[in-house]
Amino acid sequence: MAAPSAAGLSRRLRAWLPRLMQVRWSRYNPNYVEPEVNKELYQKPSEELSEEEKEKMDLRAVLPIKAAPPSLSSSVFSDPMVSKFTNMMMKHGNKVLARSLMSQTLEAIKRKQLEKYHKAPEEEKEKIECNPYVIFHQALKNCQPIIGLCSITRGGKTYQVPVPLKDNRKRFLAMKWLITECRENKNRRTLMPEKLSQELLQAFNNEGPIIKKKHTLHKMAEANRAYAHFRWW
Amino acid sequence: LRLIYTTTAMQSKNIGASGPEKYTEEFIEKQIQEFNLGKRHLANMMGEDPETFTQEDIDRAVAYLFPSGLFDKRARPMMKHPTEIFPEQRKIQWGEDGRPFHFLFYTGKQSYYSLMHETYEKLLNLQKYQDQLLAQDLLSQKEKRNLSGSRWLTKIELEEMLLEKLSDDDYSRFIQLLEKMMTLPCGDTEEKYIQKFSKEVAAQLKKVDIEPLKYDERGVAFSTGKGVRKTARATAVVYDKGTGKITVNGIDVLHYFPVLQDREQLLFPFQFLDRVGKHDMVCTVSGGGRSAQAGAIRLASAKALKSFVTEKEVEFLRQAGLLTPDPRVRERKKPGQEGARRKFTWKKR
Numbered sequence: 001m002a003a004p005s006a007a008g009l010s011r012r013l014r015a016w017l018p019r020l021m022q023v024r025w026s027r028y029n030p031n032y033v034e035p036e037v038n039k040e041l042y043q044k045p046s047e048e049l050s051e052e053e054k055e056k057m058d059l060r061a062v063l064p065i066k067a068a069p070p071s072l073s074s075s076v077f078s079d080p081m082v083s084k085f086t087n088m089m090m091k092h093g094n095k096v097l098a099r100s101l102m103s104q105t106l107e108a109i110k111r112k113q114l115e116k117y118h119k120a121p122e123e124e125k126e127k128i129e130c131n132p133y134v135i136f137h138q139a140l141k142n143c144q145p146i147i148g149l150c151s152i153t154r155g156g157k158t159y160q161v162p163v164p165l166k167d168n169r170k171r172f173l174a175m176k177w178l179i180t181e182c183r184e185n186k187n188r189r190t191l192m193p194e195k196l197s198q199e200l201l202q203a204f205n206n207e208g209p210i211i212k213k214k215h216t217l218h219k220m221a222e223a224n225r226a227y228a229h230f231r232w233w
Numbered sequence: 234l235r236l237i238y239t240t241t242a243m244q245s246k247n248i249g250a251s252g253p254e255k256y257t258e259e260f261i262e263k264q265i266q267e268f269n270l271g272k273r274h275l276a277n278m279m280g281e282d283p284e285t286f287t288q289e290d291i292d293r294a295v296a297y298l299f300p301s302g303l304f305d306k307r308a309r310p311m312m313k314h315p316t317e318i319f320p321e322q323r324k325i326q327w328g329e330d331g332r333p334f335h336f337l338f339y340t341g342k343q344s345y346y347s348l349m350h351e352t353y354e355k356l357l358n359l360q361k362y363q364d365q366l367l368a369q370d371l372l373s374q375k376e377k378r379n380l381s382g383s384r385w386l387t388k389i390e391l392e393e394m395l396l397e398k399l400s401d402d403d404y405s406r407f408i409q410l411l412e413k414m415m416t417l418p419c420g421d422t423e424e425k426y427i428q429k430f431s432k433e434v435a436a437q438l439k440k441v442d443i444e445p446l447k448y449d450e451r452g453v454a455f456s457t458g459k460g461v462r463k464t465a466r467a468t469a470v471v472y473d474k475g476t477g478k479i480t481v482n483g484i485d486v487l488h489y490f491p492v493l494q495d496r497e498q499l500l501f502p503f504q505f506l507d508r509v510g511k512h513d514m515v516c517t518v519s520g521g522g523r524s525a526q527a528g529a530i531r532l533a534s535a536k537a538l539k540s541f542v543t544e545k546e547v548e549f550l551r552q553a554g555l556l557t558p559d560p561r562v563r564e565r566k567k568p569g570q571e572g573a574r575r576k577f578t579w580k581k582r
Binding site: 099 | 528
């Protein structure tokens with residue numbers, strides 16, 4: 001049984017970073033690899049697997065694997081983006097509340113879309129998207145900025161330099177803007193699911209305050225184009 | 234020649250400067266003789282045959298005759314072969330006239346640099362061979378060597394092999410050279426040379442033991458598993474030919490785990506193997522919180538399901554992370570800080 005090294009707190013990780021005190025350490029040995037939960041990948045017969053996948057499977061057969069975290073599951077209902085968003089919405093570790101808010105949001109989206117669907121004439125019925133997960137993913141994609149600004153200090157002055165963003169950073173910014181927008185700019189009487197569903201539907205149609213924020217960021221980056229050569233990476 | 238005024242302190246030998254104690258060959262041989270003699274005495278004392286007295290017998294005998302309550306196993310009395318106790322050391326590298334034997338002695342890391350030279354020479358030969366093949370258009374298809382079955386020697390193992398300290402940079406350069414050699418078509422001698430620096434890694438699946446199924450009075454197959462997560466301890470009994478009913482500590486799962494996430498975790502192993510309505514489960518769990526108990530039962534049920542399922546599916550279970558106990562536990566609070574990571578508020582004055 002692949003048992004991870006349950007080392008004491010004083011043990012440092014392997015010497016791939018010598019002489020530097022590790023602050024962000026993990027209880028797992030560095031050899032351990034992330035688990036792969038997708039059921040379909042395992043059920044494919046070996047002929048259909050591509051070369052890369054076969055190599056990856058062979059490699060994983062020899063390495064020890066980390067335990068799957070409690071938010072990960074192989075069921076159809078668990079979505080990594082939705083879980084990430086729920087975690088970002090969570091306050092003081094209250095996952096139950098965050099998860100119920102998320103499910104209420106998705107329910108509210110579905111209800112609104114169904115209302116629109118039933119009221120619409122025949123030709124437009126097919127264009128209305130009713131699946132809340134699809135709406136969520138599309139809205140987040142629409143909110144993601146392509147380019148960001150980074151403050152670089154040269155000769156005493158700090159310039160805002162346009163910088164290409166990584167995928168993780170884009171997703172994080174989109175989710176962060178959505179949550180801060182919903183927390184700050186809502187009426188005292190409206191509840192979070194209501195406001196969130198409103199924002200998500202607006203973002204899905206490329207309107208609303210978050211899309212505006214994204215566009216202002218892009219315009220600022222375009223305006224500061226002159227300083228782009230300050231970037232050295 | 235000038236008279237230098239020295240003090241007694243400067244005249245005494247600097248003991249630390251000469252490095253670790255060097256053992257002569259006669260000393261080691263004498264130790265080996267004493268060890269063998271002592272082994273025979275010990276066998277006589279324990280009333281066993283001196284010829285077939287193994288190391289395990291020696292350890293047992295020493296633990297019996299010299300019981301020790303010390304916590305650290307390395308501090309307790311032990312009797313091992315001198316080659317295991319005295320570290321392997323290099324013999325003196327220079328002759329009587331003071332001239333060193335090896336031409337790279339003055340680099341400081343003679344065996345490392347000579348190894349790099351040898352490896353690079355082989356690499357150049359391989360490249361020449363490849364160029365020849367290219368010129369004659371006989372370049373055969375690269376046979377993919379099974380990379381997943383072997384690993385390179387770790388830095389510590391390489392240090393033991395060379396009897397020299399290496400830096401991480403040196404070690405990574407050597408591995409880069411070996412990787413480059415792997416990409417070229419190799420002959421037999423080069424293969425043997427590379428194999429000296431690689432070790433076989435057994436598939437992880439072999440470390441997992443699968444217990445056989447047990448049968449209860451009604452003839453229904455069942456198996457048990459134990460799971461641990463943080464402070465929670467769980468045991469699960471999974472019965473065959475069931476309807477998907479789960480009972481925890483005598484209470485139905487819907488009442489014991491009102492949160493959806495916990496119930497999802499309990500069903501995770503069954504859903505992964507497509508056996509959701511086919512098994513019954515009875516579990517007992519204690520300790521920990523709600524999420525820890527769910528995680529413990531998940532591990533216990535996955536371990537129990539191992540006996541119902543083929544080896545390939547056990548491998549899939551392992552790769553999905555269902556069979557590894559989660560090692561994350563609560564980090565302790567440190568003195569001088571408010572919590573495990575949170576420091577006290579910084580006050581300027």
